[in-house]
Amino acid sequence: MTGMSIRNPKQALYVQFAAVAKALGNPQRLELVEHLAQGPRSVDALATKLGLPIANVSQHLQAMRRAGLVTSDRDGKFINYRLADDSVLAAFAAIRVVAEHHSAEVERVVRGWFDRHDDMEPVTRDELVSRMKEGLVTVIDVRPADEFALGHLPGAINVPLSELDSLLPDLRTDREIVAYCRGPWCVMSFEAVAELRKRGFSARRLEDGLPEWRAAGMVVEPVLQGTQR
Amino acid sequence: MTGMSIRNPKQALYVQFAAVAKALGNPQRLELVEHLAQGPRSVDALATKLGLPIANVSQHLQAMRRAGLVTSDRDGKFINYRLADDSVLAAFAAIRVVAEHHSAEVERVVRGWFDRHDDMEPVTRDELVSRMKEGLVTVIDVRPADEFALGHLPGAINVPLSELDSLLPDLRTDREIVAYCRGPWCVMSFEAVAELRKRGFSARRLEDGLPEWRAAGMVVEPVLQGTQR
DNA sequence: AGCTCATTCAATAGAATTATTGAATGAAGA
């Protein structure tokens, strides 16, 4: 901040734009974005989810606030952070697309971890909507229960990945299962589909996660009226 | 690269996505993106445009190539770099939007430099199209001649900012002037509009630059057939 | 073969980023 001397407005603008990109240019902070896209969270809750020291998460969040990615407000003795804007999720999505196109590496990672690379094609949003109308699919939300509670697809049932094994007997074997989680590349849905297929189920991933579904203006349950939290 | 140990696929993906954002997280590299959005360029040409040492620009370009932002191919003794994808421009745009929303600083920069903050509202693309049909506007492209030559709006005349003063007498005073340049925040069009107004013209900026116009699928002159360069 | 010249490489120093530690802050509740 002190060593930076800006000579012209053009430079000043690039510095501003670069600051936003820089704030997104860190794996931990991207993971924070993905979690905050599920709903507002306290520093403590985020640190638990990511398995990182609280002070570390606090600093990342402050860096993100400085760049305009998140805002915060106090609730009792907790401070809740949330994404500043839908534009933040859009920027994350745009960056993901660039990485996918340069996908040699991204695809290698996914395929390297989940050997079944046949028919990993995801279900599109439109496709899912029409199949839901026909009642042909079971939609499972593989996120943890607390995230499910903040909002989920209409009619979806919560099958956290950690409890997939124990809940398997409850799933119908005569219908296709569509799994989704936090976002297009959220690995939990990859793992759930791989596991389900190993057990003989017909299963696919939804191309998006809940935040994208919500951002597309689709209905989310439970429908909360009044102030959105 | 060597000190990085990745334990799980989730982490590996965030690292990939973060690498893309990191490559965009530098003012100089963003300026390179904006210039490359006008058309392919050699290292030398870019270094001249930015006023930076060639070796420095070369290193930035290599970093961008590693992140999948640009590609390069040799032409004689020059190596031409170009944007890898439309998605790169889209990502840049998305980042700009985030910065605009957090606009306290961005807007302050623009307003601080150009005191006329009344009616700096830009002309939208649709608005310009309909007014062009009616023949009500003079469209000027304030970029340097070499960029204009690679492609420009139909019917636009090239008035490089550096030559604005000397070309002023050629401009009609009875029609509104719409100026555009490299992108939505390219400062040359701001400066051109400010100067034109000072001289009594009725002038506004186009909301976008040429790359956005092209990306929207609009006609660009000259229309080149065959291999796009 | 030898020369030219655009680009890349290699080495360096200075600056910024990151994770870690422990202490400080400050709001809530007793």
Added chain:
DNA sequence: TCTTCATTCAATAATTCTATTGAATGAGCT
């Protein structure tokens, strides 16, 4: 007022990023 506890601050070391310099590469040309 005192205690609790979520969060922030401050200081540090390790790593990474950045700009700069001069040498090396390697394709085109004579």
